[in-house]
Amino acid sequence: MTTALNELRTDALREIGNIGLGGAVTALSDLTGVLFTLEAPQVMQMDTSTLPSLCCVSPESLVVGTVSRVNGEWPGEGAFLFPWQSACVLWQILVQMQPSGLEDLNELYQSVINEVSNIMLGNYLQAISQMTGFTLYMEPPAFAADMAIAVLSSILVEALYGQRELLAIETAFRTPEHEFRGYFLYLPETGNLEKLFDVLGI
């Protein structure tokens, strides 16, 4: 029972992506002094049953990122996740080194991802807020690094209790030397995106 994602709706979601990422990339460039450009974000998924296959090559490949409870007029769970390889690119850019594996993931590495994920998450939520007029409050995000499917299913169950639909936007960032990907997820408590489309009148 997925909300029909017609062209108009896809465009609206892409626009949220554009606004959110525009802000995020500016913030990120300011933070790092590196100039990032981005590809047009891709609206990826609309159904939680296929979520586990999102953003991972295999279910056991690693992802890192943050998840945050969102309160206000459209409550739910927001998350921003990086596949491990993309996180490594970020670490290389920001702290000029990379962890060799999960066991090597110290506080510095965690705080880098925390910081970047929070910026992304915050900007996406702000974009939603800006387009819809919904007031949204983000709680302090929590960090996770583990098997993709374990992280995604944990976000799922925390949001869910009968949850069916979510908003997922994939985007690729570029610097002159690097490319990396990140995923914004929003799992509204209502279980679908209708409230978003209603307020947008589409």
Added chain:
Amino acid sequence: MAAVKLAGMGEMVWARGAGVLGCIGLGSCVGTLLFDPRTHTAALAHVMLPEAHDQDAFATPGKYATTAVPALLRLLDVPAALASRLKAILIGGGELFHNRSQALRIGERNVETLHKLLSELRIGVVFEHTRGSSGRSFEFVVATGQIRVRAVGATAVEQDLSAALGILRRAA
């Protein structure tokens, strides 16, 4: 090794005599396996939440602890009155998110609820790899009672549960 019969989120699988059962990437979910020594049958549910909140429980009983345990008994064809002969294995129930502000503790609550349900049925838990902060995958070899649990950044745990499960070794 034979192909693993995997229980996806909220799903149940079972095998008699031979085969391998398992789950991939358990976060706060709990792989709940019941073993019947009398029929040498194992049934596994990938439990996501402690209790059912909607109609969903009828369609996917494996999703909730409170519906998964009775559903596993039905799969094993063991009435609740005879459930004490079964053995249980629990894997998962971790909290992957560090410093979660609004601690929902789904993993912990899943594990607690399952323990309570199992003890009510007097089913002994013979092996448990739960709680903590990591995601886990595991495989259980039905014929031998061998279990293997993997977590990222840790050495795999391997254990022979044949004695605990009451699996009789055939004479060579």
